[in-house]
Amino acid sequence: MYFPYLRGKQFELIALRELAALPLNPNKIIPIVEPVKIGLKSISTALKVLKQFEVKIQLIVNPKVGQLVGKTDEIITFISEQIAQGIDNIIPTFLIEGDSDVVLLQNVAQDQGFDKTGYALIHMAPVRKLEELSKYSQDTTCLYNTIHINHVFALRRKFRVETLGILGDYFRKQRVNADYANDLDESFSSDCFYYRNEGFAVFSDYQSIGDSWIEGGMLPKAVVIHLTYRDPGQDEIRIHHFVSNTNDDTLDVAGKFYEALTKLVNFCNQLELKDSLAIKSFRDLHAREAFPGLGVVKKLSIMHHIELIQGLI
Amino acid sequence: MQPCPTYDKAQLRELASLVSHAAFKKLGNSTNQSTYIRRMKKSIGWDNTETAKPRCLSDLISYSYQILEQQYRHEYIYKNKLLNDFVMEYYAMDDTILLNEFRIGQSIADAVLINGTNKVFEIKTELDTPERLESQLNDYYKAFTEVYLFTHISLLDKYLSILPNYVGVLIYTEEGEVAQFRPAINNKEFLDASFMMASLRKPEYSRLVKELVGFLPEVTPVFYYRACLTVLNELPIEDVQSMYCHILKNRIDKQTNMYLTQGDLPSFVNFSFYQAKYNKKAYLTMINNLSKNLL
Numbered sequence: 001m002y003f004p005y006l007r008g009k010q011f012e013l014i015a016l017r018e019l020a021a022l023p024l025n026p027n028k029i030i031p032i033v034e035p036v037k038i039g040l041k042s043i044s045t046a047l048k049v050l051k052q053f054e055v056k057i058q059l060i061v062n063p064k065v066g067q068l069v070g071k072t073d074e075i076i077t078f079i080s081e082q083i084a085q086g087i088d089n090i091i092p093t094f095l096i097e098g099d100s101d102v103v104l105l106q107n108v109a110q111d112q113g114f115d116k117t118g119y120a121l122i123h124m125a126p127v128r129k130l131e132e133l134s135k136y137s138q139d140t141t142c143l144y145n146t147i148h149i150n151h152v153f154a155l156r157r158k159f160r161v162e163t164l165g166i167l168g169d170y171f172r173k174q175r176v177n178a179d180y181a182n183d184l185d186e187s188f189s190s191d192c193f194y195y196r197n198e199g200f201a202v203f204s205d206y207q208s209i210g211d212s213w214i215e216g217g218m219l220p221k222a223v224v225i226h227l228t229y230r231d232p233g234q235d236e237i238r239i240h241h242f243v244s245n246t247n248d249d250t251l252d253v254a255g256k257f258y259e260a261l262t263k264l265v266n267f268c269n270q271l272e273l274k275d276s277l278a279i280k281s282f283r284d285l286h287a288r289e290a291f292p293g294l295g296v297v298k299k300l301s302i303m304h305h306i307e308l309i310q311g312l313i
Numbered sequence: 314m315q316p317c318p319t320y321d322k323a324q325l326r327e328l329a330s331l332v333s334h335a336a337f338k339k340l341g342n343s344t345n346q347s348t349y350i351r352r353m354k355k356s357i358g359w360d361n362t363e364t365a366k367p368r369c370l371s372d373l374i375s376y377s378y379q380i381l382e383q384q385y386r387h388e389y390i391y392k393n394k395l396l397n398d399f400v401m402e403y404y405a406m407d408d409t410i411l412l413n414e415f416r417i418g419q420s421i422a423d424a425v426l427i428n429g430t431n432k433v434f435e436i437k438t439e440l441d442t443p444e445r446l447e448s449q450l451n452d453y454y455k456a457f458t459e460v461y462l463f464t465h466i467s468l469l470d471k472y473l474s475i476l477p478n479y480v481g482v483l484i485y486t487e488e489g490e491v492a493q494f495r496p497a498i499n500n501k502e503f504l505d506a507s508f509m510m511a512s513l514r515k516p517e518y519s520r521l522v523k524e525l526v527g528f529l530p531e532v533t534p535v536f537y538y539r540a541c542l543t544v545l546n547e548l549p550i551e552d553v554q555s556m557y558c559h560i561l562k563n564r565i566d567k568q569t570n571m572y573l574t575q576g577d578l579p580s581f582v583n584f585s586f587y588q589a590k591y592n593k594k595a596y597l598t599m600i601n602n603l604s605k606n607l608l
Binding site: 249251252254255257258288289290291 | 511533534535536537538539
């Protein structure tokens with residue numbers, strides 16, 4: 001199984017909605033969504049669309065970045081409202097970084113009955129109360145234990161094998177967009193080919209965005225499109241960065257997008273990559289010489305990655 | 314009451330951050346100013362002040378403003394003085410725009426005035442260095458034809474020795490007045506349509522093209538920017554520049570001017586108010602905050 005880890009921003013959620021009709025396979029894909037914006041309307045829209053395809057979302061109830069840090073109560077209320085409306089494809093999910101998260105888990109899970117109806121954990125760091133946590137998860141309905149790759153050795157033995165997942169951050173973020181031109185084609189990850197043999201039920205990643213969190217952003221000088229693809233020669237996912245040519249100012253974003261897009265389309269033709277929904281959209285934008293905005297570019301990148309992985313597992 | 318005590322650099326810096334556009338903007342969007350008032354009282358040493366204490370927030374800011382005018386003339390003081398004692402003095406606000414922090418090329422002009430004429434003001438306070446001045450001037454002359462340096466009289470000689478003769482000079486006098494030392498000489502030599510276009514928003518540069526040639530380029534979206542620039546590059550640069558100024562003047566905000574010239578605002582807030590383009594609600598919130606009783 002694959003858990004794409006997404007921050008609940010507008011274009012990430014639209015990516016999920018538009019992918020749903022692919023259709024997403026509920027036995028292969030369960031997105032993790034960390035809500036980061038006050039007002040959970042766009043999450044509820046995504047849940048509704050995914051529900052039609054029986055795809056679940058692991059909704060983080062204790063986000064660590066964004067506007068909802070510390071607002072667990074709000075998110076819990078949201079989950080109850082959704083369930084009351086028949087939207088039951090939510091798996092309440094807890095980020096575990098410290099002992100206070102363990103306490104929160106136990107309180108919330110018991111209050112809300114998640115200990116029986118099911119919940120999931122994402123282990124970002126080992127905690128002092130590890131034994132207690134381990135026992136709690138084995139005694140209650142803990143569906144998934146996704147472990148950050150840095151702590152796999154210490155933590156995997158503490159949780160039931162059939163619940164184990166591995167979370168890796170494979171995207172190498174550059175300081176500014178133009179810097180992607182220094183390394184246009186990089187290895188991304190081979191987890192999707194090996195995770196089962198290595199004793200995991202699941203693997204997870206942050207797609208072509210990475211774990212690091214930045215609120216807002218500046219207008220970039222260079223436009224970059226990130227595209228993951230399967231290495232034709234071996235079991236590995238690579239990532240290619242398509243960078244615009246004229247990058248000394250923040251002007252003419254549309255023209256720069258077209259420069260990057262032209263490279264992407266040529267690349268897809270050359271490698272004869274299979275058309276994903278996103279690649280089809282990129283081809284269409286290229287043919288029409290249209291510019292949809294940078295948010296849509298990010299959306300298409302995410303959609304492409306999830307579709308690629310679903311086809312490989 | 315007249316401020317007399319002296320303050321150390323750290324206190325003045327803190328005070329300067331409270332007397333700034335960033336700080337004043339908040340006066341228009343929240344009725345709760347207790348943190349702001351507390352910080353300001355702390356940095357002027359309210360508890361140790363022995364003379365009559367300011368009664369309302371407006372008086373308190375005014376008192377802080379006077380301290381800064383005497384001991385730490387930062388950029389806001391210059392900008393506010395430029396607006397109050399030069400622009401509002403000599404120009405009709407209904408037909409004038411004063412742009413703040415206007416980006417031209419790699420530089421940001423402190424203020425740009427457009428009326429029948431155009432004037433860029435580069436402010437060099439006593440806290441600034443002449444660093445980057447040359448590249449800033451080079452950028453400004455790509456879009457505008459008159460540039461003024463606005464500096465304190467004590468720095469006049471230093472700047473005169475490095476300024477080209479066509480750059481005008483305004484001085485901040487010992488008495489706290491604005492005086493013209495020499496006028497700028499019109500310089501069209503370096504005008505460049507690509508810099509003008511780059512400083513405009515899309516609807517503005519579209520209008521610039523449309524007004525000049527009567528039509529918009531019919532190209533796909535990704536080539537639109539380049540097509541507009543190609544059109545502009547083929548026209549006489551003086552025509553482009555004069556229409557460019559005309560288009561920037563559309564940023565004049567009548568309502569802001571009305572509130573500004575009505576005179577209900579204390580003069581220290583004028584520059585910030587002018588930039589922020591307040592609606593009626595924000596305006597009233599600000600007036601209300603300023604009259605808040607402190608005692």
